[in-house]
Amino acid sequence: MARRRARQRIGEPDRDLRHALLMLARSLAAAVLVAFAAPSAAQDAPAVDSAASQKLAVTIYRAPEREAKTAINRSWLRGYALVTEQRTVTLPAGRAVIRFKGVAAGILPESAIVSGLPEGVREKNLDADLLSPRTLYGASFGRPVTIRRRTGKRMVEEEGILRSGPDGAAIVQTAAGFEAVDCHGGRDAIGYHDVPPTLPDTPTLSVQVDSPSARTVTLTLSYLAWGFDWQANYVANVHADGASADLLAWVTLASGDVTSFPDAETMVVAGKVKREDSAPDPDDRDVPSLVLQCLSEPELEERDYLAPPPPAIVAVPMPMMDIVVTSKRRVAVKQEDLGDLKLYRVPDRTNVAAMAQKQVALLDRGGVPVELLYRVRLDGGDAGPVRMVLRAANRADKGLGLPLPAGPVAVFAPHGDTRLLVGEGSVADKAIGEDVEIDFATATQVTVEATHPATNKHWEAYGLIVRNANPRPIRFEAEIDSVPARIRKPSVPLVRREGKVRMPVTVPANGSVTLRYREIDEP
Template structure:
C-alpha cells in the first residue's frame, strides 16, 4: 500500500546586495486553512554596517508581521513590504502634480507631436494642463502615448520585501527568510470503487494543491499539514464532529507529526505556478473491507406522517485489519460501482473530516428507492421530575427482491438514559444515540419496538 502526499512550494527571488545566481533552498509547509509557511535559505554577500536588502517575488499575500530573517552577526533594523505594483493606472496616479510628455501621432501622415503636460487628476480619467488649456486624456482614435521621466520609488514591478539590517562585518552569511502567507491551500479527494458482491473497495487518494498567492513557487521542498491550526479571526469555535465518522479510532497512524498534526512531506521537490491547481496521488489501497448499508435516522422521539427513505451508505474502517491502516485527511470521497458491463459508474459522494486510523466511517451515497422507515411515538409519560419515558415503534419496509439489513439510529438521548424494553437487541452508538441492525425480508416489512427512559 502506497501513501504519499503532495503539495506546492515557494520560489522567492532574493535580490539583495548579493549576486542573483546564488544557491537557494526553498521549502513550503501548507496547512488546510489557506495558510502556508515559506522558508528561503541562501548565502548573502554583505558589507559591514547598515544596508538594505530586497527580497523580490515574495508572496503577494504575505503576512508582513510574521517575517523573520536570521543570519549570523546580522540585526534587523526595519522592514517594509511594498505591494503597490507598477501598472499604467498606478503610474498615472503617482504622476499627479508632475509633468509628463504627451506624444500624439497624426493618423494621416504619421507625424508625431510632443507636448509637456501637468497631470492635474487621475480619478476616473486623466485631466491634463497643457499650456493655457485643460484637456482630458481620452481614447478618441488618435494614437497617443505618455512618457514619464522615471518610475516612482514606491511602485514595484513585483511584490518586494525590503529589510534594513546592520551587519557586524563583511562577508558571506547563510541567511533564512521565513514568513506566513495566505493564498496557498490543499485539499484531499478520494475515489472509492466499491464491489458489493465481494464487500470490498479499492481506494485512491489525491491531493489538490492551489496557489492563489500571486507568486509562483518553484522546485521547493514541500509538506502538507493535516489539521485545523488555530488562528485569530478565523471564525472562532469549530464543531469537533467529523463528517462521515461513526466512531473515532485509537490506532496510531502513519506519517510524521508536529505537535498534534500529521505532516506529509512530498517525496520530490515540486513546482506549482501562480493561479494553478495541481493534483498529486498520495494513497492507494486495494481490497479494503466495506459494505453497503441502509440507514434510517431519527433525531427525536416523534411520529412521522410519511415514511422516510433510507439513506444508502458505504461503511468501512481505516484500521489495519480492514486493509487500510492510515489516517485520512479531510476531503470529499466519491464512490463508484461497476455496472453490468463492468464499467465504473458514479453513485454518490460525501465529505469526511480529519479521521484518525482505526475509525469507522459511513459515506452517504444517496437515498434508497425501495427501503423506508416510519416512526410512531406510541406513548410518552413523565416518570419523575427529571425522567421521561418514550415508547417507540418503527415500521421498516423493503420492496427489493432480496433481504436487507437496516441500520436504525435513534437520537435524542440525554443523561441517565435507560432502555427498558426492545424487540431486538440494540447497542449504544454514542452518548446521545441508540442503534439497531434490523433484518428486513425481501418484499416484506419488520416492526421494531423499544421503550427508553431519558432525562436532562
Template sequence: MKNFLTLLATVWLTGTALGQFYVTVYNNDLALVKERREVQLGSGRTSYRFENVPGKIDPTSVHLADITNPGNVTILEQNYEYDLVSEEKLLERYLGKEITIVTKEEKQFTGTLLALSNNIILKDDLGKIFIVKQDGIRNILFPSLPEGLVIRPSLFWLLEVGKAGKDKLEISYLTNGISWEAKYVAVADKEDKRLSFDGWVTVNNNCGMSFPEAHLKLVAGEPHIVKARPPRGVLMEYAKTTAAEPQFTEEAFFEYHLYTLERPATILDNQIKELSLFPTANVEVKKIYTFEAARDSKVRTELEFKNSKEAGLGIPLPHGKVRVYKEDSEGMLQFIGEDEIDHTPKDEKVTVYVGNAFDLVGERTRKDFKSLGDRGSEETISIKLRNHKREQVEIQVLERLWGDWMITSSTHRYEKKDANTLRFVVSVLPDREEEIVYTVRSKW
C-alpha cells in the same frame, strides 16, 4: 481604454534571483515559505531589497537568518512595499511633472500634466494647453519610475552586517492564498464487500507568486490561527486509473501529521496541482442501512471500513471529500455518492454516507401516550421497515430518547448505545415488512 506605458529608465533592484524554496502548506489557506538565496553583502550598515514575495504575505511573520554565518546579519528596519505600478498610479504621481503622449494618429505631445479625468490636460514649454481624449491615446511615456512604486511586492531591509562576503540567507514568512485538501476516490466491487481506495492531494496556489522546484510539505490538522481564514474548495474529476507509488512520506508532527513530497515540485501561481497521496488500497468494507426518524424519513446507506492494515489501509487520512463509484452491468463506472471524512487516525473507523436506499422504507408512529404526572410519561412507538429488494437486508434503527428513560417492553432485542440513543438491528426478508414495537417510560 488600453494604454501601453513605456518607462524610459530602469528600476534599481537587488537580490531578484530566485533561490531554493521550502513550502509547508496548511489546510486553512495558509503556507509557511522558506527561501534560501546567495547574496553578496557588505560589512556594516547596508540596505537590501528582497523581491519576488507573494502579494498575500504576512509581513509581520518575516524572519531572516544568515545560514553561512549564523548571527552575522541583523535587521534594523523592515518595510513591506506593495504600492504596485499601474496606469492610474503613474499618472497620479506625474501630476505637475512632464510626460509625453502619443496619439493613435501618431501625434506627439510633451508637457506638464495638469489634470486627468476623461481627458488628459498638458501644458507645454510655451504655455500652450493641450487636451487629449483618453480614447485617442496610443502610448504614454514617463521619464522614470516614481519613487515608492514597485513592479512587484518587495521587502526592503536596513541591515547590520558583521562580516562582508557572499552569504546564503534564509527568509521565512507566512502567506495566505495557498491551501491544500485531500480527495479520495472509492470504487465498490460487485458485492459491495471491498473498495478500491485512492487518495489525492490538491494544492491550490493563488498567493501571487510561483515556487519553482519547491520542497513541498503538507500539514494535516488544525493549528490555531487568530484570524479565521475560510478554506477554498476545488473539484477533481475521476478517471479510472491506478495511483502511482507513494510520493509522500508521513510522520507524526506535534499534534498533527506531516506529509513530505519525496521530489521537488513546481507550484505555479494561479495553479491547481494534484498529486497522488498513496497507492491504491483494496479495503474491506461493510454496507450499513440506517433508519433514524429523528434525523430523516429515509433509510440511509453508508459504507464503513476500519482504517487498519488488516483491512487494507492503516495510514492517517487527512480530512477530505470521498467520491464513490461502482461499475454497472456493462462495466462502466457510475457515480453513486459522496461524503466528507474528518481527519482519521489509523485503526479508527471511517463511515461514508453515499445516499438513501431507494427500495427500503421506514415509518415511525406513536401508538400510545400516557402522562405520568408533571415529570413523566409513557409512550409506545411502532417502527415499520419494508424491504422491496430481491435479497434480505439488515437495517439499523436508531431512536433518540431524552430524560431518565427505561424500556418496559419491546418486540425486538435492543442496545442502549448511550444516554440518549436506543439501537435495534433488524433483518427484513425480500418483499416483507418487519415491525418493531416498544414502550418507553421517561422521567425528567
C-alpha cells in the same frame, strides 16, 4: 451649455479653465515638494537585491472554516501557507536595505523572520504598490512623458512633464504651458519613458540591516501568506459483492497567489490550527484602477483612463490542473506526525504554480473490506430519509491503518461492464483505529414507516417498519436522537457508535422488520 473640450492651452480664450488648471498644477507641485522634502534614512541606505531562492519549502494549511464536504473555492482561497526560502545576498559595510523580490502577494509581513544575520534586522517594509496603470501614473509625477494625439489620420507626439496625481485630471506641462490631457481615451494618450525604480513588478519584502563589513551571506526567509488551500479527494470503487472496495485518494493543492514557487519541497497539514485572524475578502485586495475626470465637464464623469498598459503580472487561468506522476507509478505523499496534527509530505519537489491547482496521490488501496448499510435518524419518533452509508475500519489488518485527512468522497459501483457514480459524501479527519463512515446517497429500495402505538404519562412508545425491496438482505440502523438512559425495552440490542445510540438489524430480501422502543421522561 455646450460641452467644452478637455484640453485647453494657456493663452486661449477660456480664462476660467486656464486659471483653474494653473492653480491645480501649482497646488499639486507644492504638495509633492513638501512630501519629498525630508527623505528618510531608509531612502539614503543603498538597496541590494537578494539572489533567487536556492532552497524553497511551502507548507499549506487548510481553510479553518471550510467543512470537509465543501469544495475549495478557487476564487477565494481562505487557507494559508508557510513559505521558507534560502537566498544569498552581498552586503556592503554599514546600513543597507535588502530586497526580497518574488515573495507571495498575500504575505503577512508581521510574520516574516529573517535569520542568518547575527546583527538582526532593523525594520521590515512590504512594497505593496506593484506595477499597475494607477501606480505607474502616480509614481511618474514630475517625470517626462510623451503625449500622443491623433489628429485625423496622423499621430502627433509632444514631450511633457506630468504634474498631477492619479486622482482628478491628467495635468501635464509642455512647452506651451499647462494643459489637461483628454481623459476620455479618445484622441490623447500618455506614454511613459521608463518604469520608476521604486515601483516593483513583483511583490517585494524589504528589510533594513546593519553590516559591520562587506560580505556575502546566505539568509533564510520564513513567512505566512494567505491565498492557499488544500484538501483530500477520495474515490471509492465498490466491488460487485458490496463487501470490499478500492480506495484512491488525492491531495489537491490550490494557490490563489500571483507568485509561483517552482521546485518547492511541498507539505500539507491536516487538523485545525488556531488562528485569530481570517483570510481577507477578495474585494478588499483589489488594486484601484486609474480613473481620471474631465475638469471642463458640467458634471464630473468618471471613466477608466486608457493609458498604454505597463508590463504586468500575468495570471495563469484558474482551471489549470497538473497531476504529478513518476514513470507509471503514482507518487504518494508520506504521512508524518506534527504534535497533535498530521503532516503529509510530497516526496518529490513540485511546482506550486501561481493561480493554479494540482493533485498528488495520497493513497491507493485495493480490496479494502467495507460494509454497505442503510440508516435513518429518529427524532421524537419521527423518521428522516433513509441514507446509504459505506463503513470501513481504519486499521492495517482491514486494508487501511493510516491517518486520513478530511475531504469529499465520490462512490462508484459496477453496472455491467462499466462503473457508475452512485453518490457523493465526505469523510472527517480520521485517526488510526477509528471507523470511517461515508454517507453518500438517499436510498430508493429501502423505505421506513414510523408509528406511535402507545403513550403514557411517563413514557412514549415508538415503532419503525423497515421494508427492503432489494433482492438481497441488507444491514439497517435506526439512530435515535435521545439520551441512552431514556430508552427502554428496545426490540433489538442497542449499539453505541461515535457517541450515537443505534438499533442495528438485518432486513431480509424483499422483506420487512419492525423495530420498537420506549422513551421515558427525564430519568
